[in-house]
Amino acid sequence: MSVFEMKSVFAGYGDRNVLSGINLHIEKGEFAAVIGPNGAGKSTLLKVMAGDLAPSSGEVLFNGRCVCEYGAREISRGFSVVHQFLDNVQAFTVREFVGMGRFPHQGFLGIESADDCREIEDAMEITGVSGLSGRRITDLSGGELQLVRIAHSLAQNRDVILLDEPVSHLDIMHSVGIMDILHDLNAVGSTIISVLHDINLSSEYCSSIIGIKEGEVFLSGAPADVLRYDLVEELFGTVCTVNTNPISGKPFVYPVPGHVRKSFAK
Amino acid sequence: MKQAVRTTLFVASGFIVAVAFLSLGSELITPGNIFSSLTGSGSEIDRSIVLGIRLPRLIMAAVLGASLAVSGAVFQSLLRNPLADPYIIGVSSGAALGATVAIVLSLAYPLVVLSSFIGSGAAITAVHLVSRRLRMGSATLILAGISVSFIFSSSVFLIYSLTSSEKVHKSLMWMMGDLSMSRPDLLAAVSGASVILMSVAWIFHRQLNILSFGRSFARSHGVPGSSLNTLFWTASLLAAVSVTAGGIIGFVGLIVPHAARALFGPDHVKLLPASAFGGAAFLVMADAIGRSIAPPYEIPVGVITSFFGGIFFIVYMMKRRAPD
Numbered sequence: 255m256s257v258f259e260m261k262s263v264f265a266g267y268g269d270r271n272v273l274s275g276i277n278l279h280i281e282k283g284e285f286a287a288v289i290g291p292n293g294a295g296k297s298t299l300l301k302v303m304a305g306d307l308a309p310s311s312g313e314v315l316f317n318g319r320c321v322c323e324y325g326a327r328e329i330s331r332g333f334s335v336v337h338q339f340l341d342n343v344q345a346f347t348v349r350e351f352v353g354m355g356r357f358p359h360q361g362f363l364g365i366e367s368a369d370d371c372r373e374i375e376d377a378m379e380i381t382g383v384s385g386l387s388g389r390r391i392t393d394l395s396g397g398e399l400q401l402v403r404i405a406h407s408l409a410q411n412r413d414v415i416l417l418d419e420p421v422s423h424l425d426i427m428h429s430v431g432i433m434d435i436l437h438d439l440n441a442v443g444s445t446i447i448s449v450l451h452d453i454n455l456s457s458e459y460c461s462s463i464i465g466i467k468e469g470e471v472f473l474s475g476a477p478a479d480v481l482r483y484d485l486v487e488e489l490f491g492t493v494c495t496v497n498t499n500p501i502s503g504k505p506f507v508y509p510v511p512g513h514v515r516k517s518f519a520k
Numbered sequence: 521m522k523q524a525v526r527t528t529l530f531v532a533s534g535f536i537v538a539v540a541f542l543s544l545g546s547e548l549i550t551p552g553n554i555f556s557s558l559t560g561s562g563s564e565i566d567r568s569i570v571l572g573i574r575l576p577r578l579i580m581a582a583v584l585g586a587s588l589a590v591s592g593a594v595f596q597s598l599l600r601n602p603l604a605d606p607y608i609i610g611v612s613s614g615a616a617l618g619a620t621v622a623i624v625l626s627l628a629y630p631l632v633v634l635s636s637f638i639g640s641g642a643a644i645t646a647v648h649l650v651s652r653r654l655r656m657g658s659a660t661l662i663l664a665g666i667s668v669s670f671i672f673s674s675s676v677f678l679i680y681s682l683t684s685s686e687k688v689h690k691s692l693m694w695m696m697g698d699l700s701m702s703r704p705d706l707l708a709a710v711s712g713a714s715v716i717l718m719s720v721a722w723i724f725h726r727q728l729n730i731l732s733f734g735r736s737f738a739r740s741h742g743v744p745g746s747s748l749n750t751l752f753w754t755a756s757l758l759a760a761v762s763v764t765a766g767g768i769i770g771f772v773g774l775i776v777p778h779a780a781r782a783l784f785g786p787d788h789v790k791l792l793p794a795s796a797f798g799g800a801a802f803l804v805m806a807d808a809i810g811r812s813i814a815p816p817y818e819i820p821v822g823v824i825t826s827f828f829g830g831i832f833f834i835v836y837m838m839k840r841r842a843p844d
Binding site for chain 1: 600726729730732733734735736737739740741742743744745785786787
């Protein structure tokens with residue numbers, strides 16, 4: 255049974271459909287990257303999966319059951335979401351913020367059980383933020399905050415994690431650090447679905463790539479199969495070259511600048 | 521440790537403000553005589569002033585101050601807007617319209633109270649109905665609140681343009697905030713309602729913490745829309761209760777939550793009690809000043825809170841900005 259399944263899903267805002275007929279499966283243990291040009295509908299796809307946005311038609315199944323049939327708390331125990339941005343960052347400490355991830359698991363009084371404490375500490379250990387425990391999240395650097403947000407989502411749920419552009423604004427060290435954490439989680443059984451802007455990080459880390467173009471699934475498959483120069487060029491509407499990373503053996507995509515293209519044509 | 525010192529100072533300052541309130545006024549009463557009046561001894565006159573007039577008024581000021589501050593704290597987190605205050609969704613304009621209609625019709629005081637409560641309830645309902653169609657987004661709530669405020673305020677002005685200046689004056693005095701009508705029945709009803717509403721807000725402190733990070737964040741934690749509605753109505757009714765009983769007392773609900781956040785952090789488990797206590801102390805102090813600054817006249821408490829509140833807030837912002 256697929257963790258997520260979408261059947262001819264249409265969704266959008268007001269009268270405008272951003273997603274027009276999406277069909278896809280995410281299997282248990284998959285590490286899927288969602289790539290595609292800006293405005294193609296990647297974030298909308300994630301919102302629909304998370305039940306944040308109701309599809310105008312079609313069906314979204316989580317563990318074989320329609321997302322719409324789950325209660326608010328029930329579904330938030332099933333997977334965690336790292337949104338692209340926090341609307342507002344309040345001056346909670348790192349420990350308090352990571353602890354909020356346990357909310358869906360706690361009873362009415364919200365008393366932290368021994369289980370909760372262990373999950374919180376494990377999550378902070380995995381992401382390497384234990385040392386920041388007492389710091390206020392408003393005082394952290396962008397890279398540290400992102401690690402703390404991942405810790406928060408791990409405290410909530412480690413089986414299925416949805417992320418919207420988790421590394422877009424980070425330096426290469428933090429990007430690789432976060433992708434390594436996600437890789438290790440995936441290796442021990444987490445299903446991970448992440449919107450990514452960096453095609454090469456997707457290629458290096460993910461087991462499958464879903465390319466979204468104009469609200470439809472344009473390509474889908476293992477990096478080695480779908481990261482061909484002709485497909486990537488058509489997906490993004492640009493010119494590029496694809497080669498192989500000599501160390502990892504994974505394909506890597508390199509753009510061809512406009513001026514080089516022109517001088518080449520001559 | 522620092523927290524404990526802060527809490528102690530906070531409570532001590534509240535106690536000092538309460539004693540000052542009971543002793544100040546047209547008749548100065550020493551703290552010693554206040555104590556003997558409270559314990560049942562002391563002179564007849566002191567007892568009737570302290571127990572009959574000042575103590576009910578002290579309790580009323582404390583309850584209204586606490587309600588306004590808690591309402592403001594909840595709205596600031598719910599709407600994720602530091603400028604949010606208890607009146608942001610038009611409660612005060614609704615109450616003003618209700619009270620003005622009753623005053624123009626020369627109704628008795630209890631009916632003025634009832635009418636202003638109905639007016640504020642109408643404003644809350646209108647904002648809720650408009651926003652619900654648009655998923656209760658915070659910008660929607662604020663804009664709906666502003667629109668409703670304008671509609672109700674212009675209705676008040678329409679009534680003013682058609683009525684006698686004496687009644688206009690009476691209505692304006694009501695709006696400026698008046699704690700002199702601290703009748704026992706009103707006091708009991710207001711205190712009961714406020715304590716229940718503040719408790720509801722506090723029970724939802726974890727949901728508020730999560731909601732303060734944004735709606736999609738809340739949704740992915742399984743905080744349902746019903747929690748949002750409960751908190752919206754709780755904060756709105758707290759504002760309605762206080763505006764109905766004491767008129768439009770500005771600024772308490774805006775600055776006290778900010779000060780409480782700066783002192784005790786953003787966690788609502790502490791923020792709400794700190795706001796309640798701070799709001800109570802602030803309004804009691806403001807009313808003590810209003811009553812004793814120019815005897816035998818009383819300056820409306822809303823004038824004092826807004827005047828000193830404004831100065832305090834500017835100083836606070838300048839100090840906060842200093843490091844950057």
